[in-house]
Amino acid sequence: MDVLERFTRESPPVSDGRRSAQLKVLHGLERFVAPAPLLSADGEAVRAFLNGRRDGGASAGTVRKERSVMTSFFTWAWREGLVTADALIAIRSIPVPEGSSGVAQPRPYKRWEIQELWRVLDERWARLAPEDAERWLRRWQEGRSPYSRVRSHAIHLQLEAVVVLALSCGVRRGEIYRCSVDDIHPDNAYISVRRSDGTIRELPHTGMARRAAGEWLDFRARVDPPHDRAWLNLWSENTITQPMTEHSFEKLLGSYLGRGWTFRRLRDTGAVEWLRAGLQVWHLQRMLGHRSMKDTLPYVEAAGGDVQRKLEQVERALPWSRTARQNVASG
Incomplete structure (x- = not known):
């Protein structure tokens, strides 16, 4: 049983x-x-x-x-x-999580922190120049060079694709983990995001995500694993064709980039920066996959927006408002 x-x-x-x-x-x-x-x-x-x-x-x-x-x-x-x-x-002995049972408040990274993330990625997991990458990949596939020669390059490409999906597209950790090759393929107009309940939502493929996913999937195609899962266990040549486990994926950022980096805060950062750049809040709701607007509004506050002031501005422009009626009368 x-x-x-x-x-x-x-x-x-x-x-x-x-x-x-x-x-x-x-x-x-x-x-x-x-x-x-x-x-x-x-x-x-x-x-x-x-x-x-x-x-x-x-x-x-x-x-x-x-x-x-x-x-x-x-x-x-x-x-x-x-x-x-x-x-x-x-x-x-696991500590009881602290905090409110209500909507979690966004905790975006500062811009200098994101710059530091890219610096750490480049420093710890250096990628090869395009001509060198092609040469060493070919030598490795032919058995004339060890996997260690391309391992750092492979880890860089996979990490960058994962980070960009959270930062540039607002995809949740679990949703990124469940991605198949077809879900994130750069030839698609949309990224297919699979929720834990099995439903799928579509997100526009940003230019940043299209490039990072494309570079990673090009490398993955050279490995040719016998499955369609997007993420591989790159730890050694013996595991490279295996899909990454969910346990390993949960620890991925901490293991490879150091403590302090989380998928949730990367997603928060992207959402707040979109609002600051002018994205409408209802578009943000769709991007983040929120079923209720109340889950999206905390990002407006985190972006520095004043909801009350915005509502007052909109109200003055509505055709049934006192201000609008007075403007019509005076015209």
């Missing part, structure tokens, strides 16, 4: 709605640690999963509830002798 089926049968009874919500959270963790079994998830994996949920836009209140579900599940598993006491203690 599957461990989650057993949990459903043997744990204290709850309402159908609550049980469904519990299983949704636990299935998410199960996918996150795959191909390892769910019960192998330790404190570090659970913490990484919850951090990824927060970076993906989940509120502190939602993450608190999900942490509670996992604590309940692993407490049951410990009582049934399925996990050790040390594993349970590690999971229970």
Whole structure:
């Protein structure tokens, strides 16, 4: 019997709605640690999963509830002798997320911080000049040069594509991870973004994203992996054809660029800069995939906009306003 089926049968009874919500959270963790079994998830994996949920836009209140579900599940598993006491203690020791249960406030990077990100990327993972890249890639494919000669170049291309999708297109971490080759192909007019519920939304392909995705996919085509997942495990030549796991993807920016970089803040940065450049807020709502405008309005405040003042300006121009009627009368 599957461990989650057993949990459903043997744990204290709850309402159908609550049980469904519990299983949704636990299935998410199960996918996150795959191909390892769910019960192998330790404190570090659970913490990484919850951090990824927060970076993906989940509120502190939602993450608190999900942490509670996992604590309940692993407490049951410990009582049934399925996990050790040390594993349970590690999971229970994960700090409770702080913050409001309401709409999360954007935390965009400053412009100098984004410049620093590109500097770190160029410094840590130098890319080859075009002519050198073609020569060393050909030599590596022919077996006349080690993978280490092109590894830094490959990591640079993949990291840049990932960062640009968050920064230039506002795509969430989980949505970027789920991308296939066709979803981000530069020949497409739109990027296909797959939500966690299986639905798809389309985003305009920005010039920056088209270039970065194109360069990465050109390299990926040289590797020719036997799957259509966009992101590869570039750690070694033995893993290069394997798709990156969700666990590794959640830690990607921290592992390769250092602490302080998150997909959520890159997305926040792009959204705020779009508003400052003149993008209309309802267009931003579509770009970010928000179902409600209330989720988008905090970005207006972060961009320095005064919603009340903007509304007053618009109101004066409306055909039924007192000011408009007076203008017509005087004309």
